[in-house]
Amino acid sequence: MADARAEGNPKIRPGLQVQLDELGPYTGKYYVTETRHIYAERMYDTEFSVRGLRGGDFLHLLTPQTPVKPGQTPLVGIVTDNEDPESMGRVKVKFPTLTEDHNSNWARVVSIGAANGRGFDCLPEINDEVLVAFEHGDIHRPYVIGGVWNGEDAPPNSASKNVQNGKVRLRTFQTRTGHKIRFVEEDDDTRKGIYVETQGGYKVQLNESERFIKLITEGGHQFCLNDSTPIPQITMISTGNIAIQAIGEITVKGAAIRLN
Template sequence: MATAISGMDIYAPVFKVKRNGEEYPPKESILNIEIDEDLETPAMFRLSLNEEINIRTQQFRWLDDDKIKPGTEVEIFFGYATSKKQGMMKGRIKALTPVFQSTGNPTLSVEGYDLSHDLQKTAKKFTDTEVTYSTIAQDIAQANGLSAKVDPTEITHGKVERIKNEMDYDLLKRLSNEIGYEFFVRNKELYFREPKDNIKGDFTFEFRKNFINFNPRMTAASLVNEVHVTAWNVKDKESISESAKISDIKSSVGNPDFDNIIEESQGARVDVKIEGRLVRSQKEAKNLAKAELKRRNKGFIEGTLECIGDPMLRPGITVNIEKVGKRFSGVYYITKATHSVGDAGYKTTITVRRSIFMSMEDLLPQQDSHISGVVIAVVTSNQDPEGLGRIKINFPWRGEKDESYWARIASPMAGNERGMVFYPEVDDEVLVAFEHGGDQPALCYRSSLEWKG
């Protein structure tokens, strides 16, 4: 049973900052403290210190303190006097910003990030052949001194490589996006998991009871009913085709009539097609279609909610928001949370998202319609009526017979009335390049090596 937040039972907020296990700096010197957590970026903390100057030595207490410097690891706790303090973050100081004014005491702003920020600077070794994404996450966690909280993934990949200059953080973010997982670091634990966004929340907010304000927004501008994925299986020389419908991503806590809502808001059913992505099986294509359908519908209802501070409100959990009308009442997923303690007391502001499936952060990057690099095609004709040595081709990964116009063949030592040509036969595979990223083939390269197993 969901429990209501005791928003009006106000206790004295307390916080603590620790360095090497001891409280430092003392809370009496901290004017305010804030933590920003986001599923998409490393968590950040800020604290403002009331600076003091020693009249005799003319040294500043904090600005000249070797214990408060970039690289120092700290722990931050939030809570109330009558309850156990919650460990919010383990991180490192990254920046110091003093403020000197003509009157009053100077202040020192101390800023830093959680330990996931360190992963943006490291590229540790990991098992890269015949490996699952979850194994890679475990390897990187261990290599960086973190414990792994990893949900197992099913598909074994023959080879997984880094993109040029890709650090550990970017690698895990890319892999998690590909399969609809979440990746973040909390304290010294690395999470690589399925989003916990399809269950009723443990916290309940009600209008005029226990939140300060709630500002939701509903938009149907980019909603779609179905996503189709087509690709080409190089090994079997067969096209791959899969699709995902709203029923494939439906959640027990979402709107049961979401499919009709989309059709009514757009004036017709909206189907989109994804082609040319690298997938190796029907299952990968199905997962890609579902992830893309989630991404395109992720912004159905979004909003922010401000309430009396509660350290249990963290990104990656659901909350129930009730008595705000039929359209906006329901289960929401927290994607971002800001906890702040200062003169105004302890407040928490959360960014939430709601939809049929309780989608998480962006799952897949948007791609334009241009085709970059080279792609695989299959020869359909080599009988050029103009005798120019051109061929026609078909792109099987598009899942349809869309024969191209005549495309030239790249030949060695070619020139005016000289050179050599090796005609590919019908049904041979060729590599195709496109001029300026357009959708018409400009140049075909001789047949690629085909699988004969």
């Protein structure tokens, strides 16, 4: 803490920063914690108290500066091992802010619906960035809360593709190799519906806007159930041969049957 005096300046107020110069090693920016504006004999001066840049809001001014120990706050971790010898879905991480040379104990991974033989089983990959918390603040008992994106590891889609008029229109689950499931809530370049696609180009399209279900292979075969036509129809397209085989009877029935 320090006290200072300057020419009158109404902009010097508690919670703002001031630059103090010609103070040798103490030159720099400080937070104003208290001000007194003095008018006397046609003179206007401002007296003020300052403190270091630890925090600037009222809560910080009242909170004592106590060091935070590892484990008392969540830490960013980098996954180093995901082959749990006990098959409990755990991973090991390192904490770059603490050390680059040591791994954590096995960390349990928080997952949706995790229970006996069920739940969303999706382990982090090696070198994934994750957020880690600690049971009762014990750094030897870590939990991976979830993964986080960063400047190098970007989300599958841009914000402009995901969000439309403030509403999330697209939710995607995508694997490391490129398999993906997309849930589209609003029409855009992709129509409302659910879409499954493998890395190799095999697709299942449940298009609600255009009212059809379509299966597409990488080789171009298609099978479509279409409700949008005047008369709903089923279309099957092959880039090669079509073989129909049954152990029992095959019955074909319609108002008219055309063979070309």
